[in-house]
Amino acid sequence: MARPRDFQPAVYIMANHKNGTVYVGVTSDLPQRAWQHREGTIAGFTQRHGCKRLVWFELHATMEHAIAREKQIKGGSRAKKIALIEAANPEWLDLFFGLNG
Template sequence: MTRAYVYILASRPGGAIYVGVTNDLVRRVHEHRTEALDGFTKRYNIKLLVHFEQFDRIIDAIQREKNIKHWPRVWKTRLIAQTNPTWRDLYPELVM
């Protein structure tokens, strides 16, 4: 069974944020961190993985991503603060 993930990246605590969906969280965050792809995260130096959620079905992850993207910023920051109040980078824990 393929896993799917919704993730939130940030430039710094309280800084610019990006919401995405992927089936390979480590690979996708690595692409953002190494600026392998042009776009919003590269332009605004968004590299810190501050939140992620795992799903069994990609359709559920895509729907969650769409919902979060439509939320006001304060709701997104509240979601991050609930599980990661210091906005620490979670990526190193994934690759250990």
Template sequence: MYYVYILASGRHGTLYIGVTNSIQKRLQQHRDGEGSLFVKKYGVFRLVYVETYGVAEEAIIREKQLKRWKRDWKIELIERDNLEWRDLSDLIS
């Protein structure tokens, strides 16, 4: 399984989009300061959106697509399923 995810520093805060094959491991890396320097610098640790894919190439294509989106579109995507910008990491098993 592959995951495209969006992290936020807070509601309507700084956003980070990534792709991984292990969402739990990747989130822990980010929180331990071993992930992206951007995430570490801006404190972007709250998992606010995630999509799953069975094929790595599809996940990578989607990640690149989302990175090109306007910020408003990203916010609409997050708020469609997560209006309160809750940290969803506790729902990931």
């Protein structure tokens, strides 16, 4: 079980490359979840499509807020997802390495 200080609800987007396939997810431990995607330890969409690059994330106060935001983003068009990424990360840099620093 995660310690309370490790619990930080977040919505995130993983991609395989700039303007490539994107995946929207939600988690309570972004560094761990992004690492799992990077290492391919989670069977499914991100593993099949090579989505290993964390290109966008948003922290939330509660898991309920994070889940609602995830649904909102997933319900939007691909163009809206791309715009969200490019507004904060125009080069689609991998944000994973800055998570713990």
